[in-house]
Amino acid sequence: MTRPAPKTFTLGEIANQLDARLVGDADLVVRGLATLKDAGSGQVAFLANRAYLKDLPGTAASAVLLHPQHGEACPVSRLELDNPYLGYAALSRLFDPLARRDPAGVHPSASVDPSAVLGKRVEVGPQAVIEAGVTLGDDVVIGPGSVVGADSQIGSGSRLYANVTVYHGVVIGQRAILHSGCVIGADGFGFAHDGSRWQKIAQLGGVVLGDDVEVGSCSSIDRGALGDTLIGDDVKIDSQVQIAHNVQIGDHSALAGCVGIAGSTRVGRHCMLGGGVGLSGHLTICDGVQVTGMSLVTNSIHEPGVYSSGTGAMKNAQWRKNAVRFKQLDELAKRLSRLEKQRLDSPGP
Structure with missing residues (x-):
C-alpha cells in the first residue's frame, strides 16, 4: 500500500x-x-x-x-x-x-475463519486473527497482530490498531477506535474463597461498546459476570484505564488516563473523570458529574456538579504537620461537641 x-x-x-x-x-x-x-x-x-x-x-x-x-x-x-x-x-x-488510505484487503498472513462475515472494504492486517462467527461491518480495519474472538461483532467504520485483543462475544458499535494494547472482554475479577484458596467464578456476560467509542492504549474493559458491561455512545476512554465487570457508562462521558472503576458501578451521561480517579464498586454516579484528578469516590453521587477529594501537593514539612492534625480531628470534634453542650446546658447571665 x-x-x-x-x-x-x-x-x-x-x-x-x-x-x-x-x-x-x-x-x-x-x-x-x-x-x-x-x-x-x-x-x-x-x-x-x-x-x-x-x-x-x-x-x-x-x-x-x-x-x-x-x-x-x-x-x-x-x-x-x-x-x-x-x-x-x-x-x-x-x-x-x-x-x-485505500483498504489493503486481507493480508496473506492473517487468519480468518471461514465462518466469519466480512463487509465491504474490510482490511485485516498481517498476523491478525478473526475467529469463528465474527461479523465485521463495512470499512472495518483490523490492525496487525490484533485478535477478534469468536462470535464478536464490530460495526462499520471501526478501527482496531495493532495488537488489540477483543475476546469472544463482544459487540462493538460503529466508528469505534481501539488503540494498541487495549483488551476488551477479558474476565472480570471474580473469585470466591472457600476458606483455604480462591475458586474462580466463570464470567458469563460480555461487553457492549456503543457507536463512536474510543479506547486508549493498554486500557481494559472486563466482561460481565452475568449481564454485560455496557459502554454508551460517544464515550471517550484514555490510556491505562481499568473498567471492571458489569460497569455501565452513559453516553458522551469521558475518562482520563489511569481511571479505575470497580465492579457494577454505574456512571451517568455527560460525566468527566479526571486522571487517576478511582470509583468504588456498586456505586451510582448521576448524569453531569465531574470528578477532578486523583479523587477517590466511595459513595454514590446523586447531584450533578464538580467533586474532589484528597489534598494538593505541598512541602513535606507542612504536610507532616497537617497529617498529625488530621489524626486529631476526631478528638477535636468531640471536645467541641462537649463544649457546645456545656454552653447550652449552663444558665444564661
Whole structure:
C-alpha cells in the first residue's frame, strides 16, 4: 500500500467546510496544521487558549483559526469561529492521512475463519486473527497482530490498531477506535474463597461498546459476570484505564488516563473523570458529574456538579504537620461537641 500524497486545501474550501468567516485570500493553498509558534508557510495554526495569545503577532503561519475577538491582532489571513477549538478538531480530520488510505484487503498472513462475515472494504492486517462467527461491518480495519474472538461483532467504520485483543462475544458499535494494547472482554475479577484458596467464578456476560467509542492504549474493559458491561455512545476512554465487570457508562462521558472503576458501578451521561480517579464498586454516579484528578469516590453521587477529594501537593514539612492534625480531628470534634453542650446546658447571665 502506498502512502497517500499530502492533501491540500484552499482557505476558501476550509472556510466552507468549517462554516467560518474568512478574512484573507480565499485561493491561498495550505497543506497542513501546526502550532502558532511552529507553523510556517502553507500551514494553518489555531488559537483556542488565551495562554498562547502571545504567539499570535509573530506567527509565520499562512492563516490562523481563532475567535473573532482576536481577529484584529492576527497578522495573516484568518478563519473566525466562535468555537475555534471545535473548528480545529474538524480541521484536523481534513488533514488526517489515515482517512485517505485505500483498504489493503486481507493480508496473506492473517487468519480468518471461514465462518466469519466480512463487509465491504474490510482490511485485516498481517498476523491478525478473526475467529469463528465474527461479523465485521463495512470499512472495518483490523490492525496487525490484533485478535477478534469468536462470535464478536464490530460495526462499520471501526478501527482496531495493532495488537488489540477483543475476546469472544463482544459487540462493538460503529466508528469505534481501539488503540494498541487495549483488551476488551477479558474476565472480570471474580473469585470466591472457600476458606483455604480462591475458586474462580466463570464470567458469563460480555461487553457492549456503543457507536463512536474510543479506547486508549493498554486500557481494559472486563466482561460481565452475568449481564454485560455496557459502554454508551460517544464515550471517550484514555490510556491505562481499568473498567471492571458489569460497569455501565452513559453516553458522551469521558475518562482520563489511569481511571479505575470497580465492579457494577454505574456512571451517568455527560460525566468527566479526571486522571487517576478511582470509583468504588456498586456505586451510582448521576448524569453531569465531574470528578477532578486523583479523587477517590466511595459513595454514590446523586447531584450533578464538580467533586474532589484528597489534598494538593505541598512541602513535606507542612504536610507532616497537617497529617498529625488530621489524626486529631476526631478528638477535636468531640471536645467541641462537649463544649457546645456545656454552653447550652449552663444558665444564661
